[in-house]
Amino acid sequence: MPPSQPAPLRLLIVDDEAPARRRLREVLEDCGRELALQIVGEADNGMDALEHVQREQTDAVLLDIRMPGMDGIEVAQHMQKLARAPAIIFTTAYDNYACQAFEVNAVDYLMKPVRAERLAAALAKARHLNTAMLDALRLAHPRSRTHLSLSEKGRLKLVPVVEILYFKAELKYVTVKTAEHEFLLEESLVRLESEFGDRFLRIHRNCLVARDKIDQIGKIPGSDEGHYVRLRGIDQPLPVSRRQYSLLRELLRD
Numbered sequence: 001m002p003p004s005q006p007a008p009l010r011l012l013i014v015d016d017e018a019p020a021r022r023r024l025r026e027v028l029e030d031c032g033r034e035l036a037l038q039i040v041g042e043a044d045n046g047m048d049a050l051e052h053v054q055r056e057q058t059d060a061v062l063l064d065i066r067m068p069g070m071d072g073i074e075v076a077q078h079m080q081k082l083a084r085a086p087a088i089i090f091t092t093a094y095d096n097y098a099c100q101a102f103e104v105n106a107v108d109y110l111m112k113p114v115r116a117e118r119l120a121a122a123l124a125k126a127r128h129l130n131t132a133m134l135d136a137l138r139l140a141h142p143r144s145r146t147h148l149s150l151s152e153k154g155r156l157k158l159v160p161v162v163e164i165l166y167f168k169a170e171l172k173y174v175t176v177k178t179a180e181h182e183f184l185l186e187e188s189l190v191r192l193e194s195e196f197g198d199r200f201l202r203i204h205r206n207c208l209v210a211r212d213k214i215d216q217i218g219k220i221p222g223s224d225e226g227h228y229v230r231l232r233g234i235d236q237p238l239p240v241s242r243r244q245y246s247l248l249r250e251l252l253r254d
Contacts, residue, residue: 006036007036008036008037008038009035009036009037009038009059009060009123009126010038010040010056010057010058010059010060011028011037011038011039011040011058011059011060011061011062011123012039012040012041012042012043012049012052012053012056012058012060012061012062012086013025013028013039013041013042013043013062014042014043014044014046014049014061014062014063014064014067014072014075015042015044015062015064015067015091016044016045016064016067016068017044017064018044020064020091020112021042021044023113023114024062024091024114024119025039027114027115027116027119028119030116030120031116031119031120031123034120035120035123035124037123040052040056040057040058041056041058045067045068045069045070046067046069046070046071046072046074046075046078047069047070047158049061049063049075049079050075050078050079050156050158053079053082053086054082054155054156057084058086059086059087059126060086060087060088060089060123060126061076061079061086061087061088061089062089062091062110063075063076063088063089063090063091064090064091064092065090065091065092065094065141066092066093069146070145070146070147071143072090073090073134073137073138073141073143074143074145074146074147076088076090076129076134077134077138077145077149078147078149078156078158080128080129080130080131080134081149081150081151081156082151082154082156083151083154085128085129086128087126087127087128087129088107088108088126088128088129089108089109089110089122089123089126090102090107090108090109090110091109091110091112091114092109092110092111092112093111093112094111099111100140101136101137101139101140101141102137105132105133105136105137107129107133107137108122108125108126108127110122144161144195144196144198144199145161145195146160146161147159147160147161148161148164148176148183148185148187150183150184150185157183159176159178159183161196161199163178163179164176164177164178164200164210165177165178165179165209165210165213165231165233165234166200166207166208166209166210166213166231166238167185167189167192167200167207167208168206168207168208169188169189169206169207170206172186173185173186174186174187174188174189174192177234178233179233179234189206189207189208192208193208196208199211199212201214201248201251202244203229203238203239203240203241203244203245203248204238204239204240204241204244205241207238209229209231209238210231211251213231213232213233214229214230214231214232214252215230215231215232216229216230217229217230217240217245217248217249217252226239227239227240227241227242227245228240229248
């Protein structure tokens with residue numbers, strides 16, 4: 001009885017430029033002579049890529065880094081939360097020096113223009129990325145996320161950062177508050193402040209608020225120590241520590 005053929009590697013191509021996607025398809029045809037491959041789709045942006053991998057079984061993603069809106073590293077961060085996360089191979093036009101971050105962290109990448117031999121080698125050892133790898137890449141290529149993602153019943157829920165009113169640390173989790181919903185996030189407030197410090201201000205040791213959502217700050221009536229901040233979109237005022245109130249006033253004055 002002849003040996004069974006291995007199942008083809010199901011691939012998604014993600015690049016915002018149509019010529020780059022076409023080039024990858026052509027190179028993958030060459031690789032198909034040596035490896036069992038199946039291209040299951042293309043996407044020209046991060047949101048469509050995330051939708052695709054949740055809709056269609058995908059073993060590996062050829063993922064461009066520099067894309068408008070959600071870049072490739074952010075897409076990979078969100079994909080990593082899926083129950084069946086695909087392997088990631090980045091494609092990039094970065095120079096060799098910038099690519100040291102990939103090599104140090106054992107993350108596979110392909111320099112554009114992509115060559116068939118190199119692509120075949122990357123596909124043969126395509127691997128899943130972990131949080132530590134992605135954090136290291138983000139440090140090397142800093143850019144804050146456009147969305148936060150939460151896994152709900154095996155699917156991703158994306159929360160646009162521009163809609164978030166505040167982050168509030170509570171025990172192991174951080175509450176993410178928008179005008180209409182609350183979500184629990186397994187990230188530290190320190191990390192969120194480091195990434196989004198240009199957009200969010202600390203008002204208390206356990207709370208960050210969106211700078212552009214602040215409507216009013218003041219003292220609690222009848223209290224010499226208590227201060228508050230009101231945000232557009234919610235009625236409930238949030239307490240502000242005495243130290244942070246002084247800093248907040250200075251920042252808002254500037």
